[in-house]
Amino acid sequence: MPQRHVVQMSTSHASYGVCVLGTEVFLDTRRSTPKGATSFDVHATSAVTVHIIHSPMTKPMINSRWPLDPDIEILVTIDVTSRTVNDNKVKISYYGREGNELSVAWLYLTCVDVSLDVDLSRNGRVKSKGKDKAKWTWGPNGQGAVLLVNCDRDSPGAGGTDSGQVDIRTTADLQDMSVMLLRTQGPSAIFAEYQVVLHVPESDADKVRVFHAVWSDSHPHYKPVLGPDKLSYVLDHVGSGENTFYVEGLAFPDVGFSGLVSFSASLLEVPHQNSPGTPIFTDTVVFRVAPWIMTPNTQQPMEVFVCSIQRGSDSNEVFLEGLQVLLKKANCKLTICSEVETRSDRWIQDELEFGYVEAPHKTFPVVFDSPRNRGLKDFAFKKILGPDFGYVTREPPGNAVSSLDSFGNLDVSPPVTVRGKEYPLGRILIGSPLPWASGRRMSKAVRDFLYAQKVQAPVEIYSEWLNVGHVDEFLTFVPAYDRKGFRLLLASPNACYKLFKEKQRQGHGEATQLVGLRGTERRSIDEILEDELLKNDNKHVQVVISWNRDILKRALGLAEPDILDIPQLFHGDVAAGAEAFFPDMVNMLVLGRHLGIPKPFGPLVGGQCCLEQRVRALLEPLGLTCTFIDDYFSYHVLSGEVHCGTNVRRKPFAFKWWHMVP
16 A cells, blocks of 8 residues: 555645655645535646545536545545656635635645665665565565675674674675665755655664765765664755665574564655654665575585694594595595694584575675584684674573584484475474473574574474484485485484394304404404393484484475484493494585495404495495595594584575575
8 A cells, every 4th residue: 555645735825745756645625625615626737646535425526526525535646756846736626506616725746756775576686666665575476685694704803793893894895785775856955855864663773784875085985874873864965866775784583583674764844953853755675684594414515624633642633534535535625623723622513513694695604603612612703704704603691501502413404395395495403302301402592593594494303312412423414316315314223233133144243343443342243232231222222213213204204215224333321321332324424425434343244344334235326435434533432423523514505595485
């Protein structure tokens, strides 16, 4: 419905008004109707269209005059902006019973155009005009502009992210912002008498900052005009033309913030110099702040990060050699972080998660720093945050964190469809205690943040049965070129016992594990199968993994052929916390079709590790290649594996998040 501006008509003097292109002007004739008048007619100059609103029972008279019924309304619209002040005229003539003209009311209107415009169609260009600009809608046919949180660091010398700066120090920073144009047209004399004000609701003001591009000496100056401490901005020297504004996001969607922010431009009538002014027109636009998006294993790897640990018996030099072999096969960049930078903290997967943000005009990676805060606490902020590389973190009150706050406890599925509902960016997986039980849980601040992003609807699964408590200890996803395009791999004690019994029946019961590893207790297949305590531990483990299997099948729309069981044993009961009995093979590094799998050092049958053979038989038919990496002393004995000790920045999805319907 078009905005309506009311003008009071009078027969004692001419009325003057300003209207905005595309809006309705309601002519209030209650005070102008002369005594004894029974009918009226309306005439106007060519640019003015007169609308008589009436009930179906009311009809115009033979002479095209209208009876003075109380239900009749007079509206006018103008379809072209004025070239001069008062160049549009409306005349209302009143007639008595004998048809004589009793009096006349004149209205002089000046039509101006005021339009606040953004990238409504999400194609990277600011569109002029547009319908329903104050609405933001999802889907391929949706509309509404997108705003990035300016969480990288383009500004030289900035102590933190660019969003923490109240000024623009480099034009590169403008690329992370969204353009908003205020277009005005009409006689300059009118804009000298009326104010044009840009404003933001108080509830949104701390989520955004707006800069006005002001030109002086042929150079633009970017003046901060709206933000946490500025709710409105009165424009000076408004005339026919464009004013360019740059909008930056300061906050991601979170609890209490849907991500929607609005801006308005109002044309104010100011009767007195110190008067607050009365709005006669307001144009409103809406942005949605782009969510932080995780990337699954099926996305192309761009860069692998690993920490170098040189000192001590748990040095990872052997591990790094194996990793470099894998990276060469995968043709992927490797970044080795020095021991000084990481403060001897090797668990880079637990400290951070790589994701990205995207708007139609710009995409850049954003690292999510966990509240784990051990040796790698400052690494993401000091070494990764930079030009076109953003940073975000969430800290619980009092820094009350547990092992479940580490991001080995965070994963995301590939895209899935569940009972007709599409998740084109996958679903986030969070490890938690049982729904009805107390215990360690990922901090509310982190979980709230993940849920608030909306586009990767999280699923909570049961991981607290593990000593460390991370989802990457019993599941991962690998790409495949059939079915859904991936497989879910689950650690499986049942599959391991089945394999060992098969080898025992074939006469290989004396084959031992951990061959070649000094100082380790080697156990044969026979000994493992006879260990009742180990068997009992794994009976419990299989129950909880199967429980998770059912959750994942329902939440991700999976069938049994979408899941592969990877042979794995655990020791320690569920109550006390289980750990991998031998290197945990699902805790792998996925680089396209190349997999870096913890070398399990399983029983040797015919000179070959039977565990490696079984895993190759499961994965290689999918077009995957398996590289087994020795992480025994550098990670496994410290309660982690290959995935825990590495991290991957991956290519963003081709799918645009705003095309989905959450």
